[in-house]
Amino acid sequence: MKQRVTMRDIARKLGVSSVTVSKALNDKEGVSEELRKKIKETAREMGYRLNTLAKAMKEGYSYNVGVVIPERFIGDTQSFYLRFYQHIAKALDHYGYCSILHILTAEDEEQLQLPRVYNERKVDGFIMLGQVNKEYASLFQQIELPVVFLDFYHDQDVDCVLTDNFFGMYELTNHLIQCGHREIAFVGNIYSTSSIQDRFLGYYKSLLEHRIPLREEYIISDRDEKGKYIDFVLPKNMPTAFVCNCDQVAYHLVHTLKELGYRVPEDCSVVGFDNDIYATLAEPNLTTVQVNMEEMSDLAVKMIIEKSKDRNKKYGRVLVKGQIIYRDSVQRIND
Amino acid sequence: MKQRVTMRDIARKLGVSSVTVSKALNDKEGVSEELRKKIKETAREMGYRLNTLAKAMKEGYSYNVGVVIPERFIGDTQSFYLRFYQHIAKALDHYGYCSILHILTAEDEEQLQLPRVYNERKVDGFIMLGQVNKEYASLFQQIELPVVFLDFYHDQDVDCVLTDNFFGMYELTNHLIQCGHREIAFVGNIYSTSSIQDRFLGYYKSLLEHRIPLREEYIISDRDEKGKYIDFVLPKNMPTAFVCNCDQVAYHLVHTLKELGYRVPEDCSVVGFDNDIYATLAEPNLTTVQVNMEEMSDLAVKMIIEKSKDRNKKYGRVLVKGQIIYRDSVQRIND
DNA sequence: CTGAAAGCGCTTACAG
DNA sequence: CTGAAAGCGCTTACAG
Structure with missing residues (x-):
């Protein structure tokens, strides 16, 4: 296989011009079908590879x-x-x-x-x-x-x-409410990132629609301003369900709850968001929202x-x- | 900022040739320091960005x-x-x-x-x-x-x-032996991949050097020929330590051992390889080998x-x- | 249907 | 120290 086969090499071999070779290889009009076929065949035989660099420079796109x-x-x-x-x-x-x-x-x-x-x-x-x-x-x-x-x-x-964070969390919270839950906490620092904020708002909308009041002690932070995870401060009156802003946090929450003697989901339901590796590492496996x-x-x-x-x-x-x-x-x- | 500033634009503005601009910008000799400085400054002012495509085509490298x-x-x-x-x-x-x-x-x-x-x-x-x-x-x-x-x-x-799989596993097995272990099992399908094979051989070399016989029932498969994980078949005489071909398998082994009532590391020590996420997900956290x-x-x-x-x-x-x-x-x- | 000319933006020799 | 010429490999617009 030759080091570098160019259009000109093909052209010379076939006794045509490199313009014709270019047209043939790019399926542009202006070449007879017969010649096009012959050129393509020869290109294959000679192991021709397009030099995108040259094309790109001419067109101004790098692709x-x-x-x-x-x-x-x-x-x-x-x-x-x-x-x-x-x-x-x-x-x-x-x-x-x-x-x-x-x-x-x-x-x-x-x-x-x-x-x-x-x-x-x-x-x-x-x-x-x-x-x-x-x-x-x-x-x-x-x-x-x-x-x-x-x-x-x-x-x-x-x-x-x-991702429609807002709508996803809204639907997930709806699901919990359909399952009979009314005491539902949100886990996540709602001042931290806009996606946590939007997820929180979807949770809140679901509460609003179902006339469930938003309780301050049911908003549980999971990280400090710098994004570093902190220990959960659980409310005195335990909710029946926790909506976590992401699976990783849900995973840690499940751990914490178990250590405190709560069974999941028998005593507390927990849901996450993302469907990442933590969703299936947690026991039980987490109900969550998968990003598309x-x-x-x-x-x-x-x-x-x-x-x-x-x-x-x-x-x-x-x-x-x-x-x-x-x-x-x-x-x-x-x- | 102009759409596309070329060397020629800079050259024209300064009343020099584009060759000189090229030399100046590439720190090649053949330009006076004074002119080089002026060219670089103008380039910055005009928002010049090198067109690598052109350079690449000329040189034959894409970088x-x-x-x-x-x-x-x-x-x-x-x-x-x-x-x-x-x-x-x-x-x-x-x-x-x-x-x-x-x-x-x-x-x-x-x-x-x-x-x-x-x-x-x-x-x-x-x-x-x-x-x-x-x-x-x-x-x-x-x-x-x-x-x-x-x-x-x-x-x-x-x-x-x-990765020096062989040497890493050799050293890790030496470490177990230094801790007093003599009944040490290897976990991994030794016909599966060459890296598992090499790790196994490192384990074996350590046994050889310490005059510990290799016992067939201490070679425990973890996956079938297609790489799919299978249930572990543990030996009748339990070893005091398990050398796993990777952290993920070690993680699963720890789970299995716990379910069978063994404490890790009190009853059985377990080590992995890779230092991936499974090494710190496992409880206790795994002693392992980190790939560099x-x-x-x-x-x-x-x-x-x-x-x-x-x-x-x-x-x-x-x-x-x-x-x-x-x-x-x-x-x-x-x- | 086919091709000679020009140009994309740069660099490498070479000449002054 | 400076620059005119040629070329990297392709494509576009135009002429035959």
């Missing part, structure tokens, strides 16, 4: 998309965003694009340092996965490359794809590709519904 | 490396290779390269389908992360792009970076970059030592 994930989301226990990335990579591949992952260090975020792929024009746009600070998010909106935020938004004018990563990834990819071709495309906030996964952590307590 | 991970290694519970990928991406970044992740589907592997980045010449070489079937591995060795296998090898002639991902990633990256510049570079099998992490799953039983 690469940068995916930025803040480093802190890729801890030892947090594979959530990496799994998300996997779906993004697949979706990009499906549209003929490649993904270039950029792991954003806390330092670069603080110093408003843009990824090298930006400075080197290696990508046509960015997907920002997960929450970054406001200044960094704003910086990305100012550059001349389009950006789509995935699983995070910070401002009205941003194009983003989000495939659909979210596919949407974000479609959006960024469209935006890279037409800078004026606007999408706004796009919400994708999750799905309740029913497992064994909820007890039916109505008669 | 991208493809990282291939078989899909089956990225399950819901297996974030190991994605964490590995993170380190690879960081190491590549450090050397001025970008990584393009390719998730290899079972189908593509079966049909010997090469990643699109290969056909599009988007990468200078590949890092293959994790085990693929022999045919696929051979295919990769035949293409004209270099490849480095990471955490897997299949043949003498391959350049690869491996940083060093392995850095080595693999250095190797693939060198190989992309010099096709004749050969490295062979490079082994990287792991490190024992001491936790609470081993009981000292000597007097």
